[in-house]
Amino acid sequence: MNSITTKNHTSFAPAANSSIGQAIRDLSNQFGQKCSTSLVIREQHGRDESSFSVPPPDAVIFAESTQDVASAISTCAKHRVPVIAFGVGSSLEGHLLAIHGGVSVDVSRMNKVLAIHAEDLTVTVQPGVTRKALNEAIKHTGLFFPIDPGADASIGGMCATRASGTNAVRYGTMRENVLALEVVTANGEVIRTGTRAKKSSAGYDLTRLMVGSEGTLGLMTEITLKVYPLPEAISAAICSFPSIEAAVRTTIQIIQMGIPIARVELIDSNTVRMLNKYSKLNLHEGAMLLMEFHGSPASVKEQAEAVQEIASDHSGQAFEWATTPEDRTRLWTARHNAYFAGVQSRPGCKVISTDTCVPISRLADCLLDSVAEADASGIPYFLVGHVGDGNFHFGYLLDPNNAQERETAEALNHKLVKRTLSLEGTCTGEHGVGLHKMDFLIEETGAGAVSMMRAIKKALDPLGIMNPGKIFAA
Amino acid sequence: MNSITTKNHTSFAPAANSSIGQAIRDLSNQFGQKCSTSLVIREQHGRDESSFSVPPPDAVIFAESTQDVASAISTCAKHRVPVIAFGVGSSLEGHLLAIHGGVSVDVSRMNKVLAIHAEDLTVTVQPGVTRKALNEAIKHTGLFFPIDPGADASIGGMCATRASGTNAVRYGTMRENVLALEVVTANGEVIRTGTRAKKSSAGYDLTRLMVGSEGTLGLMTEITLKVYPLPEAISAAICSFPSIEAAVRTTIQIIQMGIPIARVELIDSNTVRMLNKYSKLNLHEGAMLLMEFHGSPASVKEQAEAVQEIASDHSGQAFEWATTPEDRTRLWTARHNAYFAGVQSRPGCKVISTDTCVPISRLADCLLDSVAEADASGIPYFLVGHVGDGNFHFGYLLDPNNAQERETAEALNHKLVKRTLSLEGTCTGEHGVGLHKMDFLIEETGAGAVSMMRAIKKALDPLGIMNPGKIFAA
Numbered sequence: 001m002n003s004i005t006t007k008n009h010t011s012f013a014p015a016a017n018s019s020i021g022q023a024i025r026d027l028s029n030q031f032g033q034k035c036s037t038s039l040v041i042r043e044q045h046g047r048d049e050s051s052f053s054v055p056p057p058d059a060v061i062f063a064e065s066t067q068d069v070a071s072a073i074s075t076c077a078k079h080r081v082p083v084i085a086f087g088v089g090s091s092l093e094g095h096l097l098a099i100h101g102g103v104s105v106d107v108s109r110m111n112k113v114l115a116i117h118a119e120d121l122t123v124t125v126q127p128g129v130t131r132k133a134l135n136e137a138i139k140h141t142g143l144f145f146p147i148d149p150g151a152d153a154s155i156g157g158m159c160a161t162r163a164s165g166t167n168a169v170r171y172g173t174m175r176e177n178v179l180a181l182e183v184v185t186a187n188g189e190v191i192r193t194g195t196r197a198k199k200s201s202a203g204y205d206l207t208r209l210m211v212g213s214e215g216t217l218g219l220m221t222e223i224t225l226k227v228y229p230l231p232e233a234i235s236a237a238i239c240s241f242p243s244i245e246a247a248v249r250t251t252i253q254i255i256q257m258g259i260p261i262a263r264v265e266l267i268d269s270n271t272v273r274m275l276n277k278y279s280k281l282n283l284h285e286g287a288m289l290l291m292e293f294h295g296s297p298a299s300v301k302e303q304a305e306a307v308q309e310i311a312s313d314h315s316g317q318a319f320e321w322a323t324t325p326e327d328r329t330r331l332w333t334a335r336h337n338a339y340f341a342g343v344q345s346r347p348g349c350k351v352i353s354t355d356t357c358v359p360i361s362r363l364a365d366c367l368l369d370s371v372a373e374a375d376a377s378g379i380p381y382f383l384v385g386h387v388g389d390g391n392f393h394f395g396y397l398l399d400p401n402n403a404q405e406r407e408t409a410e411a412l413n414h415k416l417v418k419r420t421l422s423l424e425g426t427c428t429g430e431h432g433v434g435l436h437k438m439d440f441l442i443e444e445t446g447a448g449a450v451s452m453m454r455a456i457k458k459a460l461d462p463l464g465i466m467n468p469g470k471i472f473a474a
Numbered sequence: 475m476n477s478i479t480t481k482n483h484t485s486f487a488p489a490a491n492s493s494i495g496q497a498i499r500d501l502s503n504q505f506g507q508k509c510s511t512s513l514v515i516r517e518q519h520g521r522d523e524s525s526f527s528v529p530p531p532d533a534v535i536f537a538e539s540t541q542d543v544a545s546a547i548s549t550c551a552k553h554r555v556p557v558i559a560f561g562v563g564s565s566l567e568g569h570l571l572a573i574h575g576g577v578s579v580d581v582s583r584m585n586k587v588l589a590i591h592a593e594d595l596t597v598t599v600q601p602g603v604t605r606k607a608l609n610e611a612i613k614h615t616g617l618f619f620p621i622d623p624g625a626d627a628s629i630g631g632m633c634a635t636r637a638s639g640t641n642a643v644r645y646g647t648m649r650e651n652v653l654a655l656e657v658v659t660a661n662g663e664v665i666r667t668g669t670r671a672k673k674s675s676a677g678y679d680l681t682r683l684m685v686g687s688e689g690t691l692g693l694m695t696e697i698t699l700k701v702y703p704l705p706e707a708i709s710a711a712i713c714s715f716p717s718i719e720a721a722v723r724t725t726i727q728i729i730q731m732g733i734p735i736a737r738v739e740l741i742d743s744n745t746v747r748m749l750n751k752y753s754k755l756n757l758h759e760g761a762m763l764l765m766e767f768h769g770s771p772a773s774v775k776e777q778a779e780a781v782q783e784i785a786s787d788h789s790g791q792a793f794e795w796a797t798t799p800e801d802r803t804r805l806w807t808a809r810h811n812a813y814f815a816g817v818q819s820r821p822g823c824k825v826i827s828t829d830t831c832v833p834i835s836r837l838a839d840c841l842l843d844s845v846a847e848a849d850a851s852g853i854p855y856f857l858v859g860h861v862g863d864g865n866f867h868f869g870y871l872l873d874p875n876n877a878q879e880r881e882t883a884e885a886l887n888h889k890l891v892k893r894t895l896s897l898e899g900t901c902t903g904e905h906g907v908g909l910h911k912m913d914f915l916i917e918e919t920g921a922g923a924v925s926m927m928r929a930i931k932k933a934l935d936p937l938g939i940m941n942p943g944k945i946f947a948a
Contacts, residue, residue, distance in 0.1 A: 120833035120835045122833065161675055162675040175682070193919070193923060195899055195900045196833045197865075197898070197899045197903065198863050198864060199646075199647045199863055201907070202902050202907060202914075202915055203923075203924070204926075204930060204945070205649065205682045209679060209682070209930075212679050217678075228732070258702070295773075299776070302772060357671040357672065358671055359591065359670045360594055360672070362594075391671075391672075421669075424669050425669055426669045426673075426675075428674065428676050429674060430675050432675040433677055440676075441676055441677050445677065448663050448664070449666060449667060449677075452678075456683075456930055456934070459929040459933035472677075
């Protein structure tokens, strides 16, 4: 297990944590039962799906309103104590770890859908609403929220990491689907960053500055999202390929032809084996594309025919269709279980997940070489990808007691990132920087852009209390 | 004509313009012929399509490279002299006016298409490339860039104002279509804000912070854009309605049904009359929707049939189809000439253009009441709208020598903005804030959000030299 060192994490760090005791006393007085310092609760709020291990936060506030969040942040600002938002804890990059101590503000009780404007295709929610709960709440309107990172993440967390997932190839990411926010700033003030209008040129795009800022600039307390009419027709298909390369080249051609496919996911043969075992399925054990088509019945048919033709040009076979909701759910549940299937394939393992994303024409170059390297390393892994976006994930499955394995996996990851950057891609398509990719961020954007980010951070959070030490060192 | 007062425009303003003389001497030495202080040149760079009149900039630099821009800004920073980017001068809100004096950096010679990645649906251009030139340059690839603000604006200017136009209902705005930027910062440093990957979670979204910042945070020198395959089939139609309300209710229903219409533009009957006269057309003189459908032949047919049905439910008549490229070009040229047709209808007039945008369900409430008010005022106007986005423009046609008319028009505009804000809309859908909407911006977002914008401005441009006095007072 990896311990995070905090050396050199000083310039934005709270002056001294000596005031944490007084902060907790103040918070206890303000929040009563909603403030906890129990070790069990703190430990629950001190870990996510990453492989890092650090001490838990000093206290947890269960916020129930914007006013609660504002009060908590004001008190933390007064004592210069870090504030870390917590949704469901499904982050993969250590975003919610209290590396400088401080207070975890749990927003899971802020789980109301505040407004459904079906007539405008917008909803407004509190940050603790999860994506599945949101879809349940709006099902009766014939609308759905497409962004789907796999985990049943909170909408607040998805905003914070600029999440996406399997539907992004058609519907975009959180970047494209957040219209407006209510945010509590680092001094406890409540601001609004936009309206429900579909477009606007009214000043700096604070909404998109907050989306992806990983809790380092403020805490989102209301989120207005775009939603979409449930497609008239949906059809899903599995297609098996003789090689990863054939599956990837099929994907590239689908995208380049402008086919508005809703999902196109790659699973390599090894991962199909893991899924078969974990989910008790009988999928053909080759590289596989899982696809979904949305539209009118005629357009779905048209898309599916075009894709089938491209796939057979690349020796795709065993096309299987899932047209009932139950079949589709089974299929996508299996896909979303890839992570857990991977973990189960090596009991007790820890996962390092990669998240590179390249322009679609570079996908084969990026992926195939990295597969060869991973195979040569001997580290077990699973491999899945939102390949329609040029985004894929290796999950290296590590023995936590074997330092050599971690070193090898980190070296593979670094090599993959370097390859990605040389192919004009990004080190993180959807997971965020967190603790794990701070050096990659500098490699990717250069020091100048990171300096600009730091200047913004310093301007909006001069005391450095908002989730310090994430994205860049504090 | 309106003069801009600069009182209260102090806190970000350059310390003193006494150093402008030395700045110009330095720039002349650096740039030779590429630096001009001729009055004619300066006056060309000191006006746009807005109705404001202020003294021209003190000098104009014709930049030919990123290095030129960086040198110019470094020199201006040294002497604390304002820097204002200039593309083609088609801004409507006074963005490029030198209200604090300073240097206009004309980027029209930076007009190269630097890279066409047809296989990834991206292009990289210099900021002086205009949207028509870009489309000409990529036509042979079967791709197009859809954003279309009417004027043949520069891509840099379109980025700066977060422009959109007639195709935004289908393809989004500059917000959704800029992937990455090269920017010269306020201290003359060159940074990059992203990669060519379709999505990314790599730190703060500097790309979208720059898009819409109206030249106040830096100067964009390279722009990577999304482009789209030219649709297999395109079909355009005109439909005439007995009232604006019928046309608007048709639009609302088209959008609410999720029909992926590519363009849906409203022109009121009075403006149709102006167009007929200006463009020598014989359009039926009622409220009108101009529409366009993109897709496969089958999907275009499906969309058109659905829309025709909705339109006839609202007594739409005189459906006319334009399927040849020539017919379509004639149609959209006429639409884009609405501004000039309006101006010609009252020779010598000045235009105040409104730009409100509301959620689609509020469009009828917002538009119809505002039409009644405009009619009652006696001020001549034209009225066009990207109604599929909830965005429309009154162009009040003013006698520049009649102060009362301007006052009436400004009052109409303010009333429209207030109504828009009460309907959860924005004061500017696509034109930007510039000089004209600074007070509206505060009404819309509240003082908290504007303070945050100011904090960002101060962090990234501590000397206050980048287009000072736009978006908020300097």
